[in-house]
Amino acid sequence: MNQQKKREIVIPSQLLGEVKNKKAGRGTFVEKGLIYSEILGILDEKSDYINVVPIKGRYDPVVKDFVIGIVQEAMASSWLVDINAAYPALLHVNESPWDVDFGETEKYLNYGDSIMAKVLQVDKEKKLQITLKDYNLYKIKGGQIIDVEPSKVPRIIGKKGSMITLLKKYTKCRIFVGQNGRIWIDGNDVDIKKVIETINMIENESLSFGLTNKIEELLKKDAKDVR
Amino acid sequence: MKSDIKLFIDGKRLDGRKSDELRKIKIEAGVLHRAEGSCYLEWGGNKIIAAIYGPREAIPRHTQNPLRAIVNARYNMAAFSVDDRKRPGPDRRSTEISKVISEALEHVILLEKFPRAAIDVNIEILDAEAGTRCAGLTAAAVALVDAGIPMKDIPVACAAGKIENQIVLDLGKEEDNFGSADMPLAISPRTGEILLLQMDGHLTQEEFDKAFDLALKGCYIVSDLQKKAILEKYKPILKEE
Amino acid sequence: MTILPSIKREYLIKLAKDGKRVDGRTFDEYRKIEIEPGIISKAEGSAKVKIGKTQVLAGVKMDIGDPYPDIPEEGVMTTAAELIPLASPDFEAGPPREDAVELARVVDRGIRESEVIQVDKLCIEPYEKVWMIFIDIHILDYDGNLFDAASLASLTALYTAHIPIERLRPTLEKLQESHPVIKKYLEEHPKDYKLPLKDPPISCTSVKYNGIVVMDPSFDEEETAEARLTVATDKNGHIRAMQKGLNGAFTQEEVKKVIKASIDNGKKIRELLYKIVGK
Numbered sequence: 001m002n003q004q005k006k007r008e009i010v011i012p013s014q015l016l017g018e019v020k021n022k023k024a025g026r027g028t029f030v031e032k033g034l035i036y037s038e039i040l041g042i043l044d045e046k047s048d049y050i051n052v053v054p055i056k057g058r059y060d061p062v063v064k065d066f067v068i069g070i071v072q073e074a075m076a077s078s079w080l081v082d083i084n085a086a087y088p089a090l091l092h093v094n095e096s097p098w099d100v101d102f103g104e105t106e107k108y109l110n111y112g113d114s115i116m117a118k119v120l121q122v123d124k125e126k127k128l129q130i131t132l133k134d135y136n137l138y139k140i141k142g143g144q145i146i147d148v149e150p151s152k153v154p155r156i157i158g159k160k161g162s163m164i165t166l167l168k169k170y171t172k173c174r175i176f177v178g179q180n181g182r183i184w185i186d187g188n189d190v191d192i193k194k195v196i197e198t199i200n201m202i203e204n205e206s207l208s209f210g211l212t213n214k215i216e217e218l219l220k221k222d223a224k225d226v227r
Numbered sequence: 228m229k230s231d232i233k234l235f236i237d238g239k240r241l242d243g244r245k246s247d248e249l250r251k252i253k254i255e256a257g258v259l260h261r262a263e264g265s266c267y268l269e270w271g272g273n274k275i276i277a278a279i280y281g282p283r284e285a286i287p288r289h290t291q292n293p294l295r296a297i298v299n300a301r302y303n304m305a306a307f308s309v310d311d312r313k314r315p316g317p318d319r320r321s322t323e324i325s326k327v328i329s330e331a332l333e334h335v336i337l338l339e340k341f342p343r344a345a346i347d348v349n350i351e352i353l354d355a356e357a358g359t360r361c362a363g364l365t366a367a368a369v370a371l372v373d374a375g376i377p378m379k380d381i382p383v384a385c386a387a388g389k390i391e392n393q394i395v396l397d398l399g400k401e402e403d404n405f406g407s408a409d410m411p412l413a414i415s416p417r418t419g420e421i422l423l424l425q426m427d428g429h430l431t432q433e434e435f436d437k438a439f440d441l442a443l444k445g446c447y448i449v450s451d452l453q454k455k456a457i458l459e460k461y462k463p464i465l466k467e468e
Numbered sequence: 469m470t471i472l473p474s475i476k477r478e479y480l481i482k483l484a485k486d487g488k489r490v491d492g493r494t495f496d497e498y499r500k501i502e503i504e505p506g507i508i509s510k511a512e513g514s515a516k517v518k519i520g521k522t523q524v525l526a527g528v529k530m531d532i533g534d535p536y537p538d539i540p541e542e543g544v545m546t547t548a549a550e551l552i553p554l555a556s557p558d559f560e561a562g563p564p565r566e567d568a569v570e571l572a573r574v575v576d577r578g579i580r581e582s583e584v585i586q587v588d589k590l591c592i593e594p595y596e597k598v599w600m601i602f603i604d605i606h607i608l609d610y611d612g613n614l615f616d617a618a619s620l621a622s623l624t625a626l627y628t629a630h631i632p633i634e635r636l637r638p639t640l641e642k643l644q645e646s647h648p649v650i651k652k653y654l655e656e657h658p659k660d661y662k663l664p665l666k667d668p669p670i671s672c673t674s675v676k677y678n679g680i681v682v683m684d685p686s687f688d689e690e691e692t693a694e695a696r697l698t699v700a701t702d703k704n705g706h707i708r709a710m711q712k713g714l715n716g717a718f719t720q721e722e723v724k725k726v727i728k729a730s731i732d733n734g735k736k737i738r739e740l741l742y743k744i745v746g747k
Binding site: 354 | 609
C-alpha cells in the first residue's frame with residue numbers, strides 16, 4: 001500500500017512549523033523561531049526537515065548538475081554561457097576538452113552554440129563556473145532544443161529515470177535533460193515531434209501519481225516498433 | 228478641488244458603497260507567456276497588468292550592488308487609460324510612484340540571495356479609475372510570487388480617504404477628484420509593517436487614525452484575494468488521480 | 469538579449485526543407501487568432517488581439533484639434549506603438565526606438581491608405597476644428613508577428629470606437645460661443661456616435677529564411693528570418709500598403725507569392741473581424 005503524504009501548495013509567508021520541532025530546509029526562512037515558506041512551492045517534509053520545492057523560477061545552479069548552455073560570448077580565454085540562471089556562467093578554456101590558444105576561443109565555441117556542461121562552482125557572490133571536461137560533455141550538434149520550467153525537470157526524468165527511459169524506448173531518440181530546464185532531442189523529425197509533444201503533456205499534466213503509466217500507455221499506442 | 232458635486236446620496240456613496248466597502252476586485256495570476264511572472268488585476272474601473280523579469284544580471288554594470296539584488300519597478304499609464312489621452316512616456320508622477328513601489332517591494336524580497344542582479348517589475352495601467360498605485364503594487368506582488376521570487380511576505384496596498392468630512396475606504400474616481408484627503412497604504416500583511424505610506428489633503432490626528440485603520444482593514448481583505456488567486460492558479464497541478 | 473541557439477535555427481531550416489514548420493503549420497497558415505473588442509472603458513475604442521501567444525492591446529482616443537493646413541476639412545489620425553518592457557525580456561523602457569516607430573508607421577500606413585476612416589466626416593468646422601484620432605498600440609506579450617496583431621487590434625479598436633460628444637461637450641459648448649458652425653454641428657450630433665468607417669485593410673506578414681517563405685512567423689521563425697514582408701490588402705484584393713524589413717532580400721517571384729497569400733489570408737481574417745464587430 002503506497003503511503004502517499006498529501007501534497008500541499010504553499011506560498012511566501014505561509015507558516016509551516018516551529019524551530020523547536022523541525023529543521024528549516026530549502027525554500028524556507030526563519031523568523032522568531034517560526035519557519036515560513038519563502039516561495040511558491042510544494043511542501044516537502046522529509047525526516048524532520050521542512051522543505052519547499054519551487055514550482056516556478058529560474059534555475060538555481062547546484063554544483064555537479066548537468067546543464068545545457070548557450071554560448072553568449074567568446075572572450076580571450078573563456079566563454080560566457082547562458083544556463084537559464086540569474087547569471088551567465090563562465091567556461092574557462094582550461095575547463096574545455098580542447099587546447100585553445102589565447103584569443104582563439106571563437107574557433108571552438110561561438111555565439112549561439114549549445115553545450116552539454118556540468119556546474120563546476122558557485123561562489124558566495126553567485127559567480128558561476130561550468131566545465132566541459134568530462135567524457136559525456138560536449139558541444140551539441142543537430143537535433144532540437146526545447147525549454148521547460150526547471151522545476152518540472154524531475155517529473156520529466158521520472159523516478160530513477162523511469163520517464164526518460166520510456167521516452168527513449170518508444171521513440172528511438174537520444175534525449176538529454178539539463179537540470180536547468182533545457183532538453184536536447186535528436187532523432188528523426190517524426191520522433192522528435194513525438195518526444196516534444198509528450199514532454200509538453202508531462203509538463204501540463206497535474207502531479208498525479210500514475211503519470212508514468214499513463215504516458216507509457218499513450219506511447220505504446222502509436223509506437224511502430226519497440227527498441 | 229471644491230465643487231458642488233455631492234459625494235453622498237441618501238447616506239450611500241455615488242457607486243452605492245458603504246463607507247467601509249471596497250470596489251469589486253478580480254485577480255488572475257500567470258497571464259503572460261514571455262514574462263517569468265505576471266498578474267492581471269481589476270479593481271473597480273482599474274485594469275492593470277504586471278510582469279516580472281528576473282532575477283537577471285543588472286545592466287548597466289554600475290547599477291549592480293555586489294551584496295544584493297536591486298528592484299526596478301516601472302509604473303506606467305497607457306495613453307488610452309485616462310479620459311484625456313496621456314502622452315506616452317514617463318512623467319514625474321509615474322517616476323515618483325515607480326520609486327515608492329520599488330522601495331516597498333525591496334523590503335519583502337529576499338534580495339541577498341541575488342547579488343549583482345536586478346528584478347524588473349513592470350506595472351502597466353491599461354484602464355484607470357483612482358487608486359492605481361495601490362492596485363499596481365498589489366498586482367506586482369502577485370506577479371512576483373508567480374515568478375518564483377523568494378519573499379518574506381506578499382505585500383498588499385489599499386487606500387482610504389476623506390470625503391465630505393467622512394472617512395471612507397478605497398476612493399472611487401469622483402471621490403478622488405473632489406474629496407479632501409487620500410491616503411494610500413501598503414503593508415506586509417504577516418507582520419503589519421508599513422511599506423508605503425503617502426497622504427495628501429487635510430486630516431486631523433483622529434481622522435488619520437480612522438483612515439489608517441480602515442486602509443489596514445482593506446489591505447487584509449485584498450491580501451486574502453491575492454492568496455486565493457495564486458492558489459487558484461496552482462492548486463490544479465496537485466489534482467488527485 | 470535572448471539568444472536563439474543555433475540548433476533551433478538549424479532545426480527550423482531543416483524542417484522547412486521538408487515543407488514543414490516546427491509547430492506543424494503549413495507555410496501560409498496562421499496561428500489561432502482571438503479578438504476581444506471594447507475592453508478599455510476609458511478609451512473611445514479598444515481591442516485586444518492574440519495571435520498564437522502574441523498579445524497586443526490597441527486603444528483609440530479622440531480629441532478636438534486643429535486640422536492640417538493642407539487638408540482643412542479632414543480629421544487627423546496618428547498612430548503610436550510601445551514595445552513595453554512587460555512584453556519581452558529584450559524590450560527596454562524608454563522612448564520608442566526604430567522597431568516601435570516602424571511598427572507604428574506601418575500600421576498607420578495600412579489604415580490611412582485604405583481610407584478605412586472616413587476622415588472627411590470628421591470635420592467639426594472647416595479650417596478651424598476637426599476630430600483627432602489617436603491610436604495607441606501596446607504590446608503585451610511578444611511571440612512573433614507584432615505587425616499583424618497590432619494592425620488587427622488597431623482596426624478592431626476603430627470599429628468599436630464612438631465619437632465622444634458627451635465627454636467633450638463642455639469643450640464644444642465653449643467653442644460654439646465663438647464658432648456658430650459648431651453650434652450647428654452639436655445640434656446635428658447631440659450624442660456619441662460610431663466612428664464612420666469603410667472596409668478594413670488586413671495586414672499579413674511573412675518572413676524568409678534560407679530560401680523558404682512562411683506567413684505569420686512565430687518568435688523563433690522571426691529570430692531566424694533574414695527578410696520580412698508585410699502586405700495590407702483591401703476587400704477587393706487590391707494592395708494598400710507594403711513594407712519590407714530586415715537586411716535580407718526577396719526575389720520578385722517570392723513577393724508575388726506573398727501578395728497572393730496575403731490576399732487569401734486577408735479575406736479570412738477580414739471575415740473573422742466582421743463577425744467579432746458585428747458588421
